[in-house]
Every structure is written in structure tokens, then in C-alpha cells.
Amino acid sequence: MLEIKNISKTFNPDTVSEVKSLSDISCTIEAESFVVLVGTNGSGKSTLLNAIAGNFFPDRGTIVLDGTDLTKMPEHKRAKYIGRVFQNPFSGTAPDMTIAENLALAAKRGASRSLGWALTHTLTGEFRERVRPLNMELEDRLDSPIGKLSGGQRQALTLLMASWIKPKLLLLDEHTAALDPKTAGTVIRMTEEIVNRERLTTLMVTHSMQQAVSMGTRILMMHKGRIVHDFKGQEKRRLKAADLLALFDDIRKKELIDPAAAEMINQLYV
């Protein structure tokens, strides 16, 4: 269970480029739930994910995962509990190293790294077994550099690497946004399969309303650094892509009206 309490973050405070990215966000993500995070551009979805992963420390608030306080824990220590897949397919793998070496790095996520031989025979066998179900014919290419693979193949491997050791939390940051529709479909099917099989607690950011309504058990919608909608259970299941788009339209319309005028209209008519 992930508990986020009163998280705030302002980038470049007291300068012209000041950005209030997260303002006072609180939410609890139940164990084994699959939460989809949607929002307008610059709403803070990715920032929230990065705050949880530890790319930066929040100005205020706490982040607790399964009773462990992560708030002040450096990124590389949190990696013990968190698996990540990035938007850019090139971010999640080391291009000049082989597929097997990349997997070996993932097999040691959060563990101490000794002077022992990284690619043992048993480990390579295990790689072959777990890469085969991807149906990408990578099991015979374990010794070729991962940089030679396509974006989709690399993203599929990154997903496999992020979940190689079962993480307490899986963070997916628009991990299909940079892929062509067909490959994106494959990676999405893989995501559902892994999350369901391993019963992973998952937080996924997406731009695709279709993915948002068809995947997961809960939708959080963000706007201007706040969570503005939260759909779960029956409500989430009934939600259609069109409903989400309508909500975005509402937000956009409210934007157009001056906040003071909006307040006045509210008092007069609502």
C-alpha cells in the first residue's frame, strides 16, 4: 500500500520560471490495485511518479510504501522496492551492453553487487525461459547489444526487467507513448499479463483515454498539480473514454473564465 500525504513541490521557487508542480497531493493506493493516472499536459502526473521514484525530494509531505518511509530515501535505495518503465524506450536499458547483461543487472535490483561472475549459467538459462514468452525471438540473441533492438522490443524487455524481482510498486510513465500503435498494443497486453499474474501494485501514467478506461481498477485525474477526480469500483468500470474527454473539456472551459468571475458565477447561480 502506497500512502502519499500532503506532497507539494515547487520548481525554481522565487524566480520567473517558478512552477508549482504538485500542490498538497494526498492519496492512498491499495495493495494489488492498478491505478491509472491521467491529466492535462503539465498537470503533474509524471512529476508525481518521479517524486515517488525519488528523482527529487518533495518540499513538504510524506511518501510511505508498505510501512517504509521513502520521503528522504535516495533514488537508488528506493529501487529495491520500486520497478520503473520510462516513456523513452532508450531510458530503461544500457544500449552497449548485451540483453543478458541488462537482465543480469535487473536480476540484482536493490541487492548488493559482489565480485561474483554476473552471467552464471543458471541465470542465462532463466533469462532464456522468461524471454521466450515475449515471442520476439530474443531468446537466441541474448548476447547481442540491446541497442540494436527496436523501441518496442527494448520497452518489452524494460518491463520484464522492472518486474524481474517482484516490486512492491510498479511505476509506468507513459511507457507506450513513443511506440507505434501495433507495438504499443503488444506492450499493453504484456503489461496487463504481468501485473495480473504477479498481482503488482501499479501506478500507470497514460495519455490514451482508451487505455485509461480499459485498464486498471481506478482512475485518478490530475490538473494543475492536484488530483481533481478519483474513480474506482463500479464507477470506474462504467466510465467510457468519451466521459473522460468530457471531463477534460469541462476543465478547459473553466480555465477560460477568470477565477474571480468563476467565483462570482458560482455564488450567483449555484
Next chain:
Amino acid sequence: MSLLIGTFTIGLILALLSLGVFISFRIFNFPDITTEGSITLGASISAAMIVGGFDPWVATLVALAGGFMAGALTGIIHTRFAVNGLLSGILVMTALYSVNLHVMGKSNVPLMSDKTIITTIENLGMSVFRVSGDITLFGSTVPVKDVFTLASVLFIVLVLGLLLYLFLKSNLGTAMRATGNNQQMIRALGVNTNVMIILGLGISNALIALSGAVLAQFQGFADVQMGIGMLVLGLASVIIGEALISDKSLGYMIAGAIGGSLIFRLLVAVALRLGMNPNDLKLITAVFVFIALVLPMVLKKYKRRGAQSKC
């Protein structure tokens, strides 16, 4: 023949330098100019300690440790204080100039009649094999002690090359290579990239200082100026090695760095024999490295243009 043996011996001693440069330049992707200070540091520590009466092996090990600390310091300045990598190296290199002068007490320390690891090896070899004086090798007469020196240096380089290979293939070494390849990824897999950079630059400069220590004992002196141009020399060796062996797997790259150093020395010896002015050596080396760095880019452009004109 005697000249050839000398050339190969220096080539092998400097192969330790190119192994060190290989780590910073090829694994962490930045040219670490600490090299120029740490090779001199290795030379001056070992020379000063040998003159001071220490065992030459102890002196060499202390030199190695000194190099490690110099490299780690560059790593700490770079990671903990977020100073640009090249600048961190420049700071440590500049500081080491004074340190080296302090270590030696003067700008040059000769090791004429002192016991060094080189003389120890020569004496050991001659007493074990019960030979002395000159022997005939491939039809020419060479001092037998030179042969022992070459063989021992070869042995040391091969052992260290193998150790480096085993280390870089270990769990820790793999994480270190990934740090140079994709920091974001390896942090997300739980590796403290700062520690990897500090450790890696430490190992790199330990090898470079060892190279300096052995070089000083071989040539019989340590000089505060001896580091100048050493980084570019190391880069040249690494690049020659890569040009010769197109295989980009780790073992071949390490072998290439060693072989590249040997070939570079051989080319230098031939050029000097043909009457090249020794003063031009560094200029020519720099131009060579420049061409080696730019050539692939130019060739690619040329190829692309060729492909376009065909359409």
C-alpha cells in the same frame, strides 16, 4: 634487437596507462585528465620512497594506492559537488603538480644505483636461470636482463588485464559499465552511480600511477614534467587498439588497449629512427588522435552523400 626489446618494454609499461584511460574514456565516456597528474604521482612516490630506502615493491604499491586516491578525488569532486568531469580532472591534475614536487622535494629524482623492482626482477631471473651477460636472440646479441624485464612486465600486464576483465564482468563491474552507459537506468535498478564513478576513476588512476611507478624504475628517474601529454598518448593507444580489433566485446577491447600501446610505441620508434624530430612527437600524437576521432564522422557523411547521389 636490443632497441626493439626496450620499445616493447616501454609499450607494455604504458599499456597499464592505456588500460586506465580505457576505463575513464570508454566506460565512463569522459577523458579524465587526472591521468597526467597521477602517472607522475606514481613515479614520484615510488622514486622518493626507493631513494628513502623503502622496499621497491612496497613503494610501487603505495604509488598505486596514491593513484587510486587521486582518481577517487576527481570522482568525488565530479559527483558530490557536481563539477564538470573535465574540470574536476583539471583541478586534481593541477593540485597534483605541487603534490608531486613535495613528494620528490625537487623536480627530478634519479634512481641510478638504487634497488628497483626492475633490478630485482633482473637479478632474480639471472640467479634462477643461472645466466648472465648477453644472449643471442634471433641472430643478434642482447643483454639477458632486458629479456627478463620484458617477460616480467608482460606477465604483470597480462595478469592485470585479466583481472580487469574479470572485474568488469562481475556483478559490480557490470553495474559500473552500465553507469557509463545509462545512468538513469542503473539508478532505477538500485545502483549508487556516484559510488561507481568514484570507484571506477580510482581504479583507472591506480593503474595509471602503477604505470608511472614502473616507468620511473625502468628509465631510472622520475620527473615532475613526465605526465604532460600522457592522456592523449593513452587515448591514441586505446583508439589504435579499437581500429585493429573491430570486435566491441569487452575482452577484445581490453586486449586492444594493450596491443594499441605496443603498436603506438613501435610506430614512435620507427618514426624516430627515420629521423623524426622528437620535439614533434606530442604534436603528431595529438593530430593523430584528432584524425582518429573525426575520421569515422567524415566517412559517415561521405558515405551518406555517396548514397544520395546514387538515388
